[in-house]
Amino acid sequence: MANISQTNEAVGTNLMARALREAFYAGLIALGLFVLFVGLKTDQNILNELILVQRWGLLAIFVAIAVVGRFLTVAYIRPWFEERKAAKAAAPVVEREASFVARNFSLLAVLALIIYPPVMVGLFGFQGSLKWVDNFGIQILIYVMLAWGLNIVVGLAGLLDLGYVAFYAVGAYSYALLSSYFGLSFWLLLPMAGVLAALWGTILGFPVLRLKGDYLAIVTLAFGEIIRLVLINWTEVTKGTFGISGIAKASVFGIWSFDISAANNFAKAFGLPMSSAYYKIFLFYLALALCMLAAFVTIRLRRMPIGRAWEALREDEIACRSLGINTVTTKLTAFATGAMFGGIAGSFFAVRQGFVSPESFVFLESAIILAIVVLGGMGSLVGIAVAATVMIGGTELLREMNFLKQIFGPDFTPELYRMLIFGLAMIVVMVWKPRGFVGSREPTAFLRERKSVSGSFTKEGHG
């Protein structure tokens, strides 16, 4: 016993010494790296002369982070990981029964979403719940719908589409223009926006049918930009960068309206006090219903021959053709179906904002939607929904972090660091789970038991 504890102690002091030594080196390297970048800053003084500003305090912070970080990594974090790995290897493999939550995750999530608005109203009152229902709830649901749409193209059919936001724009502008110019109702335009976006999906599909991988990605990227530039420059119709404002609100199937002046106003009809929260809560449930519809259709489609053909196309296009599958129509239906979801989400976006402008449909949006699909695990609806919640909810949460101003000063606006955190989160997830949150694939048919297919067998598709 004594021997063992002694050796342990020896190892311990060794480790500490090593950690201190490495921390010292890390500090030296950081100092060398940052002394000119951070320690000194060139600036202009009032006489327009170039002066050197010395920032030794900031430099010290940089070096301290490197030193402490290295010390903690070597002394604590790495041994902890190794210990855990050893413990895992030593422990016998037990088939653990999945917990209740894990087994019924989707059902519980839907239930939680259904009771979400009343809970928020209960916690924060009608006015206070606006932010939680609108900024968090509706926005996340829109991204979930978009990501589920893109999932059909990228996750199932394996066609890398970097211009997905174009269909979102087509949907949003379809609603905005047709409702402002022709006064058509939301309930008519919602499916119409989907159909129009699907049409544009097919139009994009034709020229890119022969392209694969990187080439396909570039052309879809260009398509997204073309749509945006048309929206900016076709000023007679789209009003260019000013955008279209005053878009009509949705009504409850035409029975109750949310316009304050209307006779059949929702609040008046029920004798409730006026509040914009009803409309937001209505939109929340509408978004939830649309998401459920999208999920239902996607799950059903995967079990249809067309869905299997999409996945087969992702795995091997040549084999598909050798089995008599017309890959042209298969690709086009994937583009059209994905675009349709994007278009429906777009028209919903327009009705929620009451305002659309080309600024909402930049490439960054495409990239975020694609990132959500990849992070969630290509092909997995649950994974994608979780990724959308974490990514969009997380960045939205930054706005709430006002306490950070007390640390970093009043000029600090946490939401400006949105993209930085988004990027960091992506790197962390991709290192930790290279196939996304849900890396495995659920088979669409089985003989004896449904075994999920490990991500190492599925392919990402080559366009």
Next chain:
Amino acid sequence: MALETDTMTKDPILKVEHLSMRFGGLMAINDLSFEAYRGDITALIGPNGAGKTTVFNCITGFYKPTMGMITLRQKAGKEYLLERMSDYEVNRDAKVARTFQNIRLFSGLTVLENLLVAQHNKLMLASGYTILGLLGFPTYKAAVGESIERAKYWLDKANLTDRADDPAGDLPYGAQRRLEIARAMCTGPEFLCLDEPAAGLNPRESLALNELLRSIRKDTDTSILLIEHDMSVVMEISDHVVVLEYGQKISDGNPDFVKHDPKVIAAYLGVEDVEVEEVIEEIQEIAPGETH
């Protein structure tokens, strides 16, 4: 020769006439004509680079030949000109299925799903091009049941029933070969083209493959065309052998005839063209009369 008497009685399912395929300056196939007969296992053999796979790709629509005509006659009498059809139509309409030299399975789909994808066109029709299926019409459910039965039949034939719910990429090599053949058979072909089905198999797997091919010939109406390097497989299971060298046919007949054809021996042993005459003489000296 033996072949000519056969031609009179046998019904050709595939007729390749004056087929040529040029890649730039390279003549991969040069004026090739041969026939494959209904119910037969026809083997296409030849040294590396002889153009065997190119012939396959021309037949199955993956290449458009520079010249020539490929006619497929179905049992019902309908004729298809394969060189005019695109690759998926060759399978869908002309009922020609194929496998690949480097196995092309849908490795992320399960074995059963692989076999269901192969029945795409039938299921597509039953699901009313997805719309009726999406609405949950019973016709689609019945069709799925039927497809699963068919998949089960071929799983059993290929001895893969135990692995039906595993990803195809997880199967050992020999099983993947058998699955690829089972998948091709699920499309309900009249003519099956196998590109080196025995390549890389160990003797036991090779035996299982031969059994599968024999049972396809025995239990279905499917005729088979196969490319093979392994002469023992060719000689054992094929009824008719076509030998290619440098894109040209050098021999055509039953296995026994081909085995003793001096041109074939020369091609496989690799002698100079001028020496072929010598080889013929030598063979005739050793075994007179056997070349016929």
